Amino acid sequence: MKEHPRVAELRSALSSSPGPVALVPTMGYLHEGHLSLIRRARGENRTVVVSIFVNPSQFGPNEDFTRYPRDMDRDRRLCDEAGVDHIFAPEVSEMYPPGDRTIVEVTELQDRWEGASRPGHFRGVATVVAKLFRIVRPDRAYFGEKDYQQLQIVTRMATDLFLDLEVVGCPTVREPDGLALSSRNVYLDPAGRQAALGLSRALQAAQADFGAGERRRTALERRMERVAHDYSGFELDYAVVVDPHTLEQLQEVNAESRALIAGWVSGVKLIDNAAIAPV
Ligand code: PAF
Numbered sequence: 001m002k003e004h005p006r007v008a009e010l011r012s013a014l015s016s017s018p019g020p021v022a023l024v025p026t027m028g029y030l031h032e033g034h035l036s037l038i039r040r041a042r043g044e045n046r047t048v049v050v051s052i053f054v055n056p057s058q059f060g061p062n063e064d065f066t067r068y069p070r071d072m073d074r075d076r077r078l079c080d081e082a083g084v085d086h087i088f089a090p091e092v093s094e095m096y097p098p099g100d101r102t103i104v105e106v107t108e109l110q111d112r113w114e115g116a117s118r119p120g121h122f123r124g125v126a127t128v129v130a131k132l133f134r135i136v137r138p139d140r141a142y143f144g145e146k147d148y149q150q151l152q153i154v155t156r157m158a159t160d161l162f163l164d165l166e167v168v169g170c171p172t173v174r175e176p177d178g179l180a181l182s183s184r185n186v187y188l189d190p191a192g193r194q195a196a197l198g199l200s201r202a203l204q205a206a207q208a209d210f211g212a213g214e215r216r217r218t219a220l221e222r223r224m225e226r227v228a229h230d231y232s233g234f235e236l237d238y239a240v241v242v243d244p245h246t247l248e249q250l251q252e253v254n255a256e257s258r259a260l261i262a263g264w265v266s267g268v269k270l271i272d273n274a275a276i277a278p279v
Contacts, residue, residue: 001080003087007135010049010088014136017047017085023138025129028052028089029069030078033173033181037142038082040170049136050079051088053095058124069186088136095131104130106153106160112247113260114149114271117237125150126157133163141165146172146180148258148273152245172272174200180272191233192265198231199261199272202239206259210276217241217253220276224261237262237269241276 004010014021022041026034041048052075059065072089079087103123109115110122133141141158143151155167173181178200179193188196202224209223224239239261241253250257255277262271 001076001084001087003076003089005090005094007090007094010086010135013086014047014049019047020045020139021047021049021136023132023136023141024048024050025132025141025143026050026052027054027068027183028075029071029183029186030075031173031181031183033144033146035078035082036173037144037170038079038084040168041140041142042083044168045140047085048083049086049088049138050084051090051132051136053088053090053128053132055095055124055128056092057096057127058121060118060120063118064184069183088132095128103127104157104161106157109149109153109156109247112149113238113240113242114262117262118269122150122153126153129154130157130161130163133158133165138165140168142168142170144172145169146182146272148260149247152247156245172274178204182270184268184270187268188265192268195231195233195265196270198228198234198236199263199270201231202227202261203259203272203274206241207274207276207278210253215253217250217257220253220259224259228261228263233265235264237264244275 022045024037024041054068056065104126105123106126115122151169158167179196205227206220206224209220220241221239228234228236240249241257241259243250244256244258257276258273259276260273
C-alpha cells in the first residue's frame with residue numbers, strides 16, 4: 001500500500017495500475033461502514049484507492065470541522081489490512097490551492113432536507129467529490145446509503161457532467177440495536193447513544209406501518225415524528241417519506257419510496273434513512 005499526499009504523485013502511480021480502478025472517498029476515522037465499502041471495492045476492482053480528507057468546504061462556520069475525529073495511524077492500518085492499494089491523503093492546500101474559485105452545485109437536490117439545515121454543505125461535498133473523481137478517474141466510486149441525500153447528489157452530478165463512472169451505493173452498516181454507524185457517534189455519551197436510537201426506531205415504525213398497508217405519506221411521517229418524540233434527548237429536524245431520486249415528498253407512497261430522518265442529540269447532528277419497503 002502506498003500513501004500519496006500530492007495529486008501528481010497519485011496520478012503517476014495510477015498511470016501504471018491495472019483497471020478497473022475503484023475510489024472510496026472518506027473523511028477518515030474509518031469504521032465498519034467504511035470498511036464494508038472498501039471490501040466491496042476490493043472484491044469488484046483491481047486497484048483500490050481510498051481518499052482520506054476532512055473537507056473544510058462542507059462544514060458550516062459553526063460546525064465541527066476542527067474537532068471532527070481524526071486518527072491517521074489507525075486509518076492507515078485498517079486500509080492496509082483491507083487490501084487497499086493507494087491512500088490519497090492531501091492537505092487542504094493541495095485540494096484548494098490559492099486562487100481556487102470553482103464550485104459544483106447540484107441544484108434543488110442540494111437545497112432539500114440536510115441542505116436546508118446545513119446551507120452550503122452539499123456544494124462542498126459535490127465540489128470535493130468532483131475534484132476527487134477528476135484526480136483519480138475511477139471506473140467505480142463507492143458511497144454508503146447512510147448519507148442517502150449525498151449519494152443521490154453525487155449520482156446526479158456524475159450523470160449530468162458525463163463523468164463516465166459508476167456510482168455504487170452500499171447498504172448502511174448498523175450496530176446490533178439498529179444505530180447506523182457514523183464517525184460522529186463517538187461524540188455521544190451513554191444517554192445520547194440511547195436517544196440516538198430514536199432515528200432507527202422511527203424508521204422501523206414507518207416500515208411496519210407501510211407493511212400493514214398504510215400508503216398516506218403524512219400518516220407515515222407523523223408516525224416517525226411520534227416515535228422520535230418518545231426518545232428523550234432526541235430533537236427532531238425532519239422525518240419525511242420521499243421519492244428515492246428527486247427526494248421530493250410524494251403524494252402517495254410506494255415501495256420505491258425512501259424514509260429520511262434527522263435530528264440532534266446533545267448538539268450532534270445525526271441522520272438515517274431506509275427504504276420504506278425493506279427487501
Ligand atoms: O461522506 C463523506 O465522508 C464525505 O461527505 C465525502 C463523500 C468523503 C466528501 O468529503
